[in-house]
Amino acid sequence: MSRSVFIGVDVSCAVKKRIPIVFVEKREGRLIPLPLKELPFAAPYGHGNKLVVEHEYNLNYARQIREYIIDVCHFYGATPERIGIDSPLRPRSSALDYRIAERELNQAGIRCYKTPSKPEFDEIIHKVRLHLASGGAISRVPHAMQLWMLAGFEISRELATIAPVREVFPQANIRRLLPNAPHKSGKGVPQLQLEAIARHTGWPASPEDWAQLKQISAGGTHDQVDAYSAAWVASLDDDDIDIFGDLEKADAIWIPAKKFLAAKD
Numbered sequence: 001m002s003r004s005v006f007i008g009v010d011v012s013c014a015v016k017k018r019i020p021i022v023f024v025e026k027r028e029g030r031l032i033p034l035p036l037k038e039l040p041f042a043a044p045y046g047h048g049n050k051l052v053v054e055h056e057y058n059l060n061y062a063r064q065i066r067e068y069i070i071d072v073c074h075f076y077g078a079t080p081e082r083i084g085i086d087s088p089l090r091p092r093s094s095a096l097d098y099r100i101a102e103r104e105l106n107q108a109g110i111r112c113y114k115t116p117s118k119p120e121f122d123e124i125i126h127k128v129r130l131h132l133a134s135g136g137a138i139s140r141v142p143h144a145m146q147l148w149m150l151a152g153f154e155i156s157r158e159l160a161t162i163a164p165v166r167e168v169f170p171q172a173n174i175r176r177l178l179p180n181a182p183h184k185s186g187k188g189v190p191q192l193q194l195e196a197i198a199r200h201t202g203w204p205a206s207p208e209d210w211a212q213l214k215q216i217s218a219g220g221t222h223d224q225v226d227a228y229s230a231a232w233v234a235s236l237d238d239d240d241i242d243i244f245g246d247l248e249k250a251d252a253i254w255i256p257a258k259k260f261l262a263a264k265d
Contacts, residue, residue: 003078005034007069007163008231010223011087013151015048018218019065022227023072024235030202031235033216033228034076043068043218049141050132052150053125062154066162080163084234086226087152088115089167090250101245101253108244110172113145121150166254170229173197176256190222200261201232236260
């Protein structure tokens with residue numbers, strides 16, 4: 001019998017960084033990640049801000065990610081049930097000055113980067129190409145905090161061909177769990193975040209579980225925690241989710257429901 005897995009993708013496109021992807025399965029009320037580091041294949045590398053403005057590179061990257069997920073599922077004899085992606089799934093509607101979901105997050109006190117519209121992205125891509133053509137440094141490329149979304153759009157489209165996709169936002173999950181949590185870059189903060197998540201997922205619950213953390217995906221601890229957090233939201237039933245935005249308009253971010261979290265505390 002095939003195993004059902006839920007998948008979390010922490011979208012990145014950094015050069016020489018493998019994209020963090022976590023696969024989890026429900027076992028006796030716990031959400032257990034599958035070990036990946038010792039498999040005979042690995043998640044693909046990103047291609048960086050120089051190339052993320054080129055559609056063909058994003059498309060190829062997304063296809064590599066899709067194949068990697070299929071390979072992992074085949075290795076474990078698993079079926080992907082749902083995928084949580086930490087990225088906007090598409091550009092903002094040109095008819096809006098702000099995405100519906102992002103406006104609602106901001107109103108709830110949860111900050112997020114504004115997703116540009118398709119025309120705005122066209123202008124951003126033009127600016128980046130001019131910057132690079134004139135000898136500008138990659139480290140000073142304009143709109144660096146939004147460029148990764150271009151990869152996210154293609155990844156979302158590809159992965160939707162193998163399982164339903166939810167847009168997730170791990171920072172919003174943490175704000176629900178730890179309203180005053182410091183930034184994840186702080187020393188020990190990812191572990192603090194994972195402890196808060198574990199109260200609802202049952203993992204990690206032992207020294208052996210914590211030792212396994214390094215095996216669940218590529219990236220540093222904060223990447224692994226974000227990808228696990230994304231997989232957690234992918235695994236939740238509809239009744240256990242709060243939706244920021246409008247599903248009918250394909251503009252929504254899925255976050256653990258307050259009532260669900262309260263029932264577990």
